Amino acid sequence: MIEITPNLYIGESEILLEYVRASGPGGQNVNKVSTAVQLRFDAAHSLSLPEDVRARLLSQAGSRMNKDGILIIDARRFRTQIANRQDAVGRLVELLRKAAREPPVHKKTRPTFASKIRRLETKHHRADTKQSRNSQSDAIDS
Numbered sequence: 001m002i003e004i005t006p007n008l009y010i011g012e013s014e015i016l017l018e019y020v021r022a023s024g025p026g027g028q029n030v031n032k033v034s035t036a037v038q039l040r041f042d043a044a045h046s047l048s049l050p051e052d053v054r055a056r057l058l059s060q061a062g063s064r065m066n067k068d069g070i071l072i073i074d075a076r077r078f079r080t081q082i083a084n085r086q087d088a089v090g091r092l093v094e095l096l097r098k099a100a101r102e103p104p105v106h107k108k109t110r111p112t113f114a115s116k117i118r119r120l121e122t123k124h125h126r127a128d129t130k131q132s133r134n135s136q137s138d139a140i141d142s
Contacts, residue, residue, distance in 0.1 A: 002089065004096045004100060008048070008053070008096070009048060010041075010046065010049070014046055015040070015089070016040040016041075017038070017039055017085060018039075019036065019038075020034050020038055021034050021035075022034075022076040022084075033081075034081070035078070035079060035084060036075065037076070037084040037087075037088045038073070038088075039073040039074075039089065039091075040070055041071040042068075042070050043057050043058065043061070043065065044058075044068065044069020044070070049096075053099050053100050054099075056099040056100075057096065057099035060098060060099055064095075071092070071095070073091050073092055073095075075087040075091065
C-alpha cells in the first residue's frame with residue numbers, strides 16, 4: 001500500500017510499471033539497459049480514490065491523463081531503474097496529494113462604505129484634473 005494522505009491509500013497492484021530505454025546521458029549503457037520508467041495508474045476506474053479526488057485529479061493532470069482516464073508518468077531523469085521508479089512513484093503521490101486537498105471555499109465579500117466613498121472621491125479628483133487640462137488648452141486655442 002502506498003500512503004497518499006493519512007486516510008487515503010492506493011494499492012501497489014493499481015500501478016503498472018513499464019521499463020523502457022531512455023535517451024540522454026549514459027553512453028552505451030543507454031542502448032543496452034531499460035532504465036526509464038513509465039508508470040500507469042488507472043484513475044478513472046480506481047476503487048481507492050474517492051469521487052471528489054478523482055474529479056480534481058482528472059482536471060489537474062492535464063496532458064498526463066489520456067482519454068481513457070489512465071494517468072501516465074514518464075521518469076527518465078536518473079541513470080538507474082530504481083531511482084527512476086522512486087521518482088515516478090513520488091510524482092504520482094505528489095499529484096494525488098494535490099488532488100486530495102480540497103480547494104478553499106470562496107466567500108463573497110462586499111466593499112465597505114468607506115472604500116466606496118474613497119473610490120468615488122478619487123474618480124472625482126481625477127475628473128477635475130482632466131477637466132482643468134481641457135479648459136487650459138481651450139483658452140490657448142482661441
